[in-house]
Amino acid sequence: MQFGTQGNPDHQLTVWPTGGSTTVYSGTLSDDGQSLTFSDVDLTIPASGSQSVMWVCVTASDNTLVGPTSLQFTVGDRTSPSTTINVI
Numbered sequence: 001m002q003f004g005t006q007g008n009p010d011h012q013l014t015v016w017p018t019g020g021s022t023t024v025y026s027g028t029l030s031d032d033g034q035s036l037t038f039s040d041v042d043l044t045i046p047a048s049g050s051q052s053v054m055w056v057c058v059t060a061s062d063n064t065l066v067g068p069t070s071l072q073f074t075v076g077d078r079t080s081p082s083t084t085i086n087v088i
Contacts, residue, residue, distance in 0.1 A: 001058050001069070001085075003029065003036050010057040011036055017044035017052040027056075043075070060087045 004010030011027045013036075023044070027036040036056060043052045054073060064087050071082040 001064055001071075001087075002033065002061050004057050005059045006061070013038050013041065013054060013056055015041065015043060015052050015054050018050065020044055041075075058085070 002009070009029075011029050013025045013027055014022050015025070016022045023042065025038045025041050027038040029036055043054075044050075045052055056071070058071065066087050068084050068086050070084055073080050073082065
């Protein structure tokens, strides 16, 4: 998997709070291309029970294994898997 597409690397995180508008943050890609890091992201969660949706653009490269996979999002000390990505 790679962030963005072959012709258009995309090192951005989009945050969409419930009832709000999206905010885009630029990230830094690790040397091995496996991690994308963002600093000072506002998740726009004003109260207990509020939620936001986050996403990044990923594309399967020619050598990506076929089948289900996912990304991991880490915020502080909490890690959460993305929705399932089915590589076909």
